[in-house]
Amino acid sequence: MYYETICQMKKMLGQLDKWLDAAAKFAEAKSFDPNLYLGFRLAPDQFGFVRQVQTTCDTVKLAASRLTGKDAPSHPDTEATLADLHARVRAVMAYLDGLSAKDFEGAATRVVTQPRWEGKVMTGASYFLEHAVPNFFFHITHSFAILRHNGVDIGKRDYLGTLSLRAP
């Protein structure tokens, strides 16, 4: 389910891309600078909106890269406008588009580490389940919540996107 979950995350990046448009629309209706959203946050010592979006993007990008061994594009975190954030989100979607189910073979038993783990490691399976998935949803939901808290007209359907419903 690694590939399927990464595809679900890509779908949700597409939703996030639409929330940025909804934010711009609300700012226009209320006559304020839409790029103010980048600095909004829910608590003084929590990430602001721009870093929530950057971290959402990095979480899925790095998870895909670590589980497939395929190099990911580097992003220097210099976004200053909603347009910059659109570009960041779409760049990660394009990177994910280039991966296939076959690339994730053996993902569960890969050895994953990162500098803050001070030399310790996790299996790909544990890393994905305990770290990547919860972190992705943490940051994308905070991105949603910051916009929602600041007036943007988005709801659960904008979060989930279209479901694969069918006739019984």
Added chain:
Amino acid sequence: MYYETICQMKKMLGQLDKWLDAAAKFAEAKSFDPNLYLGFRLAPDQFGFVRQVQTTCDTVKLAASRLTGKDAPSHPDTEATLADLHARVRAVMAYLDGLSAKDFEGAATRVVTQPRWEGKVMTGASYFLEHAVPNFFFHITHSFAILRHNGVDIGKRDYLGTLSLRAP
């Protein structure tokens, strides 16, 4: 990965259970009624904290029930205190404790529906990936964010819990 993901959700309910204690501690330090937290929300037309926690619990409980066919306990949404919310969270953790990996065999091909889908259905696989997992994380992260926004001293480690790190 259905069972493993449900176990991860159970772990996160255990974290949520601790956030309730952190909320009570902050309320005591600031001398306000800790049960005020139940009504706090991030936007006037979003669920308040009590309903975020109830929906977090229901999302994983109903997902486990629908994917295994095992009846889940009913909860009437009458919680009025942090103690009530502790009980709700722990009841769902106890229900999940009673399920095994074997119970989830065939989960992917089960047919899932709910009243709001107006007669339409999803496969167990699609329902879990597109609906249950994103909704669970949406509501548990909003529960976290409402507390964080209202002064509670919780951070990413409290969200993720202990990771399965090991020596290389």
